Amino acid sequence: MAAHRARRWSFGGLACLAAAALTTAVLFNTSGPAANRASAATVQTWSDDFDGAAGSAPNSSKWTLETGGGGNGNHELQYYTNSTNNAALDGNGNLVITARKNGDTGLQCWYGTCQYTSARLNTAKTFTQAYGHYEARIKVPRGQGVWPAFWMLGDNLGSAGWPNSGEIDIMENIGKEPGTVHGTIHGPGYSGAGGIGAAYTLPNGKAFADDFHVFAVDWSPNAITWSVDGQNYETRTPADVNGNKWVYDHPFFIILNFAVGGDWPGSPDSGTSFPQTMTVDYVHVTTSDTGSGSGSGGTSRTGAIKGIGDMCVDVAGASSADETPIQLHNCNGADAQKWTLGSDGTVRALGKCLDVKAASHDDGAAVQLYTCNGTKAQQWTYTAARDLTNTGADKCLDAKGNSSADGTRLQIWTCSGNANQKWTVG
Known part of the structure; x- marks a missing residue:
């Protein structure tokens, strides 16, 4: 014993x-x-x-x-x-x-x-x-x-x-x-x-x-x-x-x-x-994947997150450094484009979390990769309407300028239902 x-x-x-x-x-x-x-x-x-x-x-x-x-x-x-x-x-x-x-x-x-x-x-x-x-x-x-x-x-x-x-x-x-x-x-x-x-x-x-x-x-x-x-x-x-x-x-x-x-x-x-x-x-x-946690609808799933223009959410430069920008990029299957939506509400790649910079609630606040810390800036809900919403700010993940160009930076913005705020996981 x-x-x-x-x-x-x-x-x-x-x-x-x-x-x-x-x-x-x-x-x-x-x-x-x-x-x-x-x-x-x-x-x-x-x-x-x-x-x-x-x-x-x-x-x-x-x-x-x-x-x-x-x-x-x-x-x-x-x-x-x-x-x-x-x-x-x-x-x-x-x-x-x-x-x-x-x-x-x-x-x-x-x-x-x-x-x-x-x-x-x-x-x-x-x-x-x-x-x-x-x-x-x-x-x-x-x-x-x-x-x-x-x-x-x-x-x-x-x-x-x-x-x-x-x-x-x-x-x-x-x-x-x-x-x-x-x-x-x-x-x-x-x-x-x-x-x-x-x-x-x-x-x-x-x-x-x-x-x-x-x-x-x-x-x-x-x-x-x-x-x-x-x-x-x-x-x-x-x-x-x-x-x-x-x-x-x-x-x-x-x-x-x-x-x-x-x-x-x-x-x-x-x-x-x-x-x-x-x-x-x-x-x-x-x-x-049959968990009953909160955040991403009670499931954990891993794969690409695709947005406007069928472009993938990507960690710029495949860097795992804190404050690395998140962008749209042509889909290539790299680890920098493999995201896990956890039933705790985090969205992760390269061992770190999708994060709203400075925990801001402002429209246009940049989204980055950052060491996971359990704050609301790293809590996300993926909805049936395909919105990926930051629960701390109550705003949607958004492709800047409604653009689908390679390298377009991602941010949070008041949810509008526009194509640049719609995401498909997996």
Whole structure:
């Protein structure tokens, strides 16, 4: 029952995570039981297949590498680095997180000179989502004292604190239990030793380190279901938290890490060889398009947004920089023209949100790409009349000057029903 943890946030990384949590918005809300997922159409909302050259760093537009050796509340022994010595692509479509014995006397941990280095990656700055199917294919390390994990924390960590922000442990393994993984939730009144969870053990004495396995959760407003290789083994609902608050009603971000030692697994022993590796083939997140959220009519959909002259809404220069203008452009299928209308009301491309500059309510206010922040300037409603309305200003997305020319800038304007305010999604 996951009696291992006092808390999982990183002392060294908390400030970073808190700032990210306060500036990251909901992505896509869904509803309905996870058991219905197979019969519902799904939309992939985020993924990393770790394609890239051998030795290259993880994609910084998707992952932040935490650093530090504070022990993370569990007396862990590793120092997390941002070096490719500890987290790198292998050139074969995998992320490899490597724990090594440390030879750098300058790296200090809570107990003195650090004995090990490793890596911990999160998506707090780049991706959060409430509800959906979260899945990773992972080959875990082996040996006494190893502790790989695939898990999530609430994006309100900086304001609510842990455990009020919530924690969903999708997969944890400790080396002294080579054939077993754990799935756990931590929240107010059921954290640390009181975390609520269950274990899954491979049949016939097999070890998880022998091969890749798929670890997943299906998360809906009223249930979280864990699975290994497609086999469900645990479901938790609000009835399981013994009258405490069910805090799984807001966006969470993803974490991959490989800890060494700590209160739960214990320290490595003479039989544990180093380096040890946690190999991740992919991380995929999907959501049902039958959600009941607000904003875009209760669904999430991804595709081109076409307007006057059958021109596509486009991020100028395919830049993901804040304040990049949004324009009409000849449709070309590029990522700069792939937009997701989420059931939370956001409209996203290149990992950022469609935004009214300076949160203006004025006719002619420019529309731009900007880091998602949950403000009304980034809330949109797509109507049956094909208007795309900013709910903060109560005005329509509008092609400037009623033009369909390549490069025409987009703005907000009082809704008029004209052709330059009509949009087709998908």
